[in-house]
Amino acid sequence: MPTWGMGGCSVFLEINDLNTYYGPSHVLQGISLTVAKGEIVALLGRNGMGKSTTLKTIMGLAKPKSGQVVFQGNSIFGNPPHKVSMAGIGYVPEERRIFPNLSVEDNLLIGVKGGVIDQSNPDAWTLEKMYEVFPSLKKRRTNKGANLSGGEQQMLAIGRALMGNPSLLLVDEPTEGLAPIIVEAVRDILAEINKMGVSILLVEHNLNVAMSLAHRVYLMGKAHIGFVGTVKELDNNPDARAQYLEV
Amino acid sequence: MSPVTAMYVAQAIHGLTYGMLLFLVASGLTLIFGMMGILNLAHASFFMLSAYFCYQVVAWTDSFWIALILAPIGTGLVGIIVERFLLRKVQKLGLGHIGDLLLTLGIALVISEAVKTIWGTESHQVLIPPSLQGLVTVAGLEYPIYRLFIIGLSLVILGALAFILFKTRLGMIIRAAVSDRDMVSALGINMPRVFMFVFGVGTLMAGVAGVAAAPMLTVFPGLADQIGLDAFVVVVVGGFGSLLGAVVVSLFLGELNSFGIQFIPRLAPVLVFLFMALVLSFKPMGFFGERDE
Numbered sequence: 356m357p358t359w360g361m362g363g364c365s366v367f368l369e370i371n372d373l374n375t376y377y378g379p380s381h382v383l384q385g386i387s388l389t390v391a392k393g394e395i396v397a398l399l400g401r402n403g404m405g406k407s408t409t410l411k412t413i414m415g416l417a418k419p420k421s422g423q424v425v426f427q428g429n430s431i432f433g434n435p436p437h438k439v440s441m442a443g444i445g446y447v448p449e450e451r452r453i454f455p456n457l458s459v460e461d462n463l464l465i466g467v468k469g470g471v472i473d474q475s476n477p478d479a480w481t482l483e484k485m486y487e488v489f490p491s492l493k494k495r496r497t498n499k500g501a502n503l504s505g506g507e508q509q510m511l512a513i514g515r516a517l518m519g520n521p522s523l524l525l526v527d528e529p530t531e532g533l534a535p536i537i538v539e540a541v542r543d544i545l546a547e548i549n550k551m552g553v554s555i556l557l558v559e560h561n562l563n564v565a566m567s568l569a570h571r572v573y574l575m576g577k578a579h580i581g582f583v584g585t586v587k588e589l590d591n592n593p594d595a596r597a598q599y600l601e602v
Numbered sequence: 603m604s605p606v607t608a609m610y611v612a613q614a615i616h617g618l619t620y621g622m623l624l625f626l627v628a629s630g631l632t633l634i635f636g637m638m639g640i641l642n643l644a645h646a647s648f649f650m651l652s653a654y655f656c657y658q659v660v661a662w663t664d665s666f667w668i669a670l671i672l673a674p675i676g677t678g679l680v681g682i683i684v685e686r687f688l689l690r691k692v693q694k695l696g697l698g699h700i701g702d703l704l705l706t707l708g709i710a711l712v713i714s715e716a717v718k719t720i721w722g723t724e725s726h727q728v729l730i731p732p733s734l735q736g737l738v739t740v741a742g743l744e745y746p747i748y749r750l751f752i753i754g755l756s757l758v759i760l761g762a763l764a765f766i767l768f769k770t771r772l773g774m775i776i777r778a779a780v781s782d783r784d785m786v787s788a789l790g791i792n793m794p795r796v797f798m799f800v801f802g803v804g805t806l807m808a809g810v811a812g813v814a815a816a817p818m819l820t821v822f823p824g825l826a827d828q829i830g831l832d833a834f835v836v837v838v839v840g841g842f843g844s845l846l847g848a849v850v851v852s853l854f855l856g857e858l859n860s861f862g863i864q865f866i867p868r869l870a871p872v873l874v875f876l877f878m879a880l881v882l883s884f885k886p887m888g889f890f891g892e893r894d895e
């Protein structure tokens with residue numbers, strides 16, 4: 356198997372020949388991709404190609420029919436979402452899916468696995484650390500999730516996933532519908548999280564954001580992967596961009 | 603107090619008693635729907651089953667108090683078994699709502715036939731325990747002690763439920779799951795286990811109501827019919843999944859029932875449905891509905 360630009364890093368997440376259906380429609384047709392430890396991988400493509408479904412299938416929220424999903428050496432294929440989460444994968448969904456009737460702080464606390472923050476582990480996320488990284492959430496800690504702006508909801512969705520101390524984060528369209536200055540803030544946060552050692556599989560429609568963050572890029576056509584390469588390789592490949600990205 | 607006022611107060615307490623029982627039944631129904639999207643057609647059957655359990659335990663032990671503990675627990679256990687071994691399997695088949703509806707309808711029929719086979723079709727009397735018989739006089743008015751006891755018991759359970767829902771992590775998870783259960787499970791929470799708990803607690807509360815109702819209504823195979831329909835109306839009008847809606851609408855329906863029978867007896871049976879139709883034409887999601895499916 357080719358390992359474009361992975362520079363000998365160990366494979367962290369490996370997906371092989373994954374097939375997912377929604378009823379009769381075959382939405383993922385043999386998807387294969389890898390994420391190495393510490394890597395940011397972008398999964399790009401036009402609307403309706405199956406990017407969100409790929410993340411949902413990894414997460415156990417969509418049921419795959421066949422294929423392999425291996426995370427840190429263990430198969431998580433077909434596992435229910437809570438088991439995938441417990442294995443160390445965090446999920447920041449499209450549309451954020453903040454719990455509207457819970458306070459900001461409860462939205463964060465519900466992400467703590469088992470409900471108890473591990474104080475013995477200096478690397479574990481705590482509310483204090485979270486509020487340092489997201490000062491805007493601290494100000495809003497008692498507000499209901501429903502009352503946040505789009506940018507605040509996005510920060511909260513990221514923070515909620517981080518409270519579970521994932522080693523891999525699946526992030527779906529984090530800058531969708533946000534003002535340019537907030538887009539920058541989200542971008543910077545993701546870069547910072549990656550520096551802390553969290554690998555990221557990123558679905559993103561904003562090409563600038565994706566290209567500035569990612570180490571490698573997968574382009575999706577309808578239900579399949581059409582291009583794999585480093586950011587630089589995509590830069591030098593206008594044909595691939597034209598075929599899979601431009602509208 | 604004038605006799606007319608006394609009559610109003612008595613009628614109001616009558617309505618409050620039924621409203622509280624209705625809340626105990628409807629709150630489980632609405633939570634189960636809110637979390638899992640399952641309309642449990644067998645829910646009121648658990649209410650009736652518990653009343654029969656109560657009758658049986660009283661027959662064995664001669665103690666209403668032991669029945670008040672054992673019958674709801676037994677009913678809750680039956681609920682947990684139904685959830686774990688039947689409902690969960692049917693949900694996995696991916697038949698959607700039809701699967702849940704058929705299964706829970708089937709369970710309702712099985713319970714209804716089972717009680718007839720075991721206990722016969724006649725009604726059975728459960729006596730009010732001696733300490734709760736009779737009337738108390740407060741401010742010149744006489745109240746049946748047993749009705750006040752039911753109101754008090756329901757308030758205790760309402761308090762316990764509110765505590766769990768708003769002061770514990772489990773409650774936080776349940777409230778979050780009412781709006782988005784997939785997202786909750788993606789955070790590492792074992793939703794099947796949480797749901798089994800909610801189903802068990804829901805049937806347990808219906809069971810408490812069944813025991814409380816047994817001495818007032820007697821125990822017979824049609825016991826669950828009215829409260830089952832009324833609980834359904836509460837869930838629809840209060841808003842699927844809304845506990846606040848369940849409290850408010852249960853109490854209102856209790857009073858509507860009580861005063862309806864008093865003042866417009868011929869309309870009383872349809873008042874509840876008139877009320878539901880009226881509310882839904884203005885608020886299709888119910889008063890406190892949050893789901894927008």
Ligand SMILES: Nc1ncnc2c1ncn2[C@@H]1O[C@H](COP(=O)(O)OP(=O)(O)O)[C@@H](O)[C@H]1O
Nearest residue numbers: 377380382400401402403404405406407408409
């Ligand atoms: N819950 C669903 N049921 C049926 N079809 C779906 C569902 N979700 C997505 N689809 C379809 O699957 C395809 C892939 O969708 P999605 O993964 O959301 O695409 P993307 O994220 O790339 O825009 C689309 O054709 C979409 O219409």
Ligand SMILES: [Mg+2]
Nearest residue numbers: 406407408449
């Ligand atoms: Mg998408």
